[in-house]
Amino acid sequence: MSKRVSARFKCCLKCKALLPSQASICPNCKSSEFSTDWSGFVIIFDPETSLIAKTLNIDKPGRYAIKCR
Ligand SMILES: [Zn+2]
Incomplete structure (x- = not known):
């Protein structure tokens, strides 16, 4: 992931x-706390069967940062 791409996105801390960097609320958990300090991402299609989703505690399909702080 290049720096240019990561600057256009932010991760939900929750x-x-x-x-997208212009989002004001997280559609997943309704949190408004974000961070632009993230690295790596995964796309989860089926949280039920995805090992990554289980590891990261994800229960909805979507794009997720691997590290977000
Ligand atoms: Zn969220």
């Missing part, structure tokens, strides 16, 4: 969802 659920790690990756959102």
